[in-house]
Amino acid sequence: MVSARTKRQLLVFVFISLVGVSYVGARYARLDTLVWDTSYQVDARFAESGGIFTGAEVTYRGVKVGQVSDMTLTRDGVTVELSIDKGEKRIPANTVALVGNKSAVGEQYVELDPKTDDGPYLKDGSVIATADTRVPISTTEFLTNTDRLVDSVPQGSLRTVVDELGTAFAGTGQDLGRIIDTSNEFIQAADQNFDVTTALIRESNTVLRTQSDKGSAIRSFARDLALFSGTLADSDASLRTLIDNGSATANELRAFLERNQVDLGGLLNNLVTTGQVVVKHLDGIRQILVLYPYEVASGYTVTARTGDHYNARFGFIFNPDPVVCHAGYDPRERRSPTDGTNKRMDEDARCTESARKSNARGAQNAPRPGTGTTVASYDLGSDALTWGDDPGARVVYDGGADQLYGDDAWSSLLLAPAG
Known part of the structure; x- marks a missing residue:
């Protein structure tokens, strides 16, 4: 005989199991779509599948927004039907669909990479053209290209490079460790200042635009600098002579200044007054x-x-x-041109x-001052x-x-x- 308590426990267990199974079915198995549809369909046309499969995730800026609901083989490639949640309505239509790998084991997914942040946006029935889709390089092609690259390297030269690198880094373990530690600190500092770095990159457009606007001036400066450099090159002999004789000339100038420092000081002091006069009459x-x-x-x-x-x-x-x-001048006071003696001047003569x-x-x-011609x-x-x-x-x-x-x-x- 089952007791009432046991019956209640069984009922609670059954209820919890039903809730858990319903959540798992709706969340992972997408069984809720059998009852009501909560997504809209977008077709992405690929030249090849790239390893994508039905049920793979669809992400937008790294966030899951839907899954691959169906795949159809066409004459020009593969049409992949993307079921995107209706809550994600602001995905730009100007978007590139890429097939990528989540991990090294090769779990593929579709990433929607927008070319712009503005509309129009994807809606039910939208189509992403083949020109806007990308698939990863196939494993076969990757291994083939890698094998060709390895075969193209001469073994003798590679052995020489390895030997030289071994010689170069021999005994530098501590220094390399210090470089790695410093690099970690540099990366941490760069991460802490990420916002500043992005702002600098974003605002550098203003500086680059200014440089572009001043392009003619920069070209003129470069041209003048080239002419100046050419003149210096042509005057190389004279410059070398100047440098060789410059020391002796400097010594003579220093000796001249030392001998005449007092007189030069007086001269410069007097030139101040002269300069003031010149400025007044400039x-x-x-x-x-x-x-x-x-x-x-x-x-x-x-x-x-x-x-x-x-x-x-x-x-x-x-x-x-x-x-x-002649009136007013006494003829008797007129001196002979040969008389050179001193004589008192007659101040009353006029x-x-x-x-x-x-x-x-x-x-x-x-005559009073007037204006001439x-x-x-x-x-x-x-x-x-x-x-x-x-x-x-x-x-x-x-x-x-x-x-x-x-x-x-x-x-x-x-x-x-x-x-």
């Missing part, structure tokens, strides 16, 4: 340097060269009106005539040289300096004062 100095060549050219125009002779082209105008002033009667002299009759002006802002309104004030240069001094006519400006 605009005027710049204008002089612009106009001075035209003034020099006018000199060569006055003394133009004709053959071996020089012709002076200028004229003087004498105007005796008004006459020279012209007492009216300026209307004679050429009156004296500070009281000096402007020959030319130079604008510092625009670097423009503007001539005056009087055409006769312009300088006409006929090349006298070039005929006299040749191409180095400018050097006379510096050398002529030195005699």
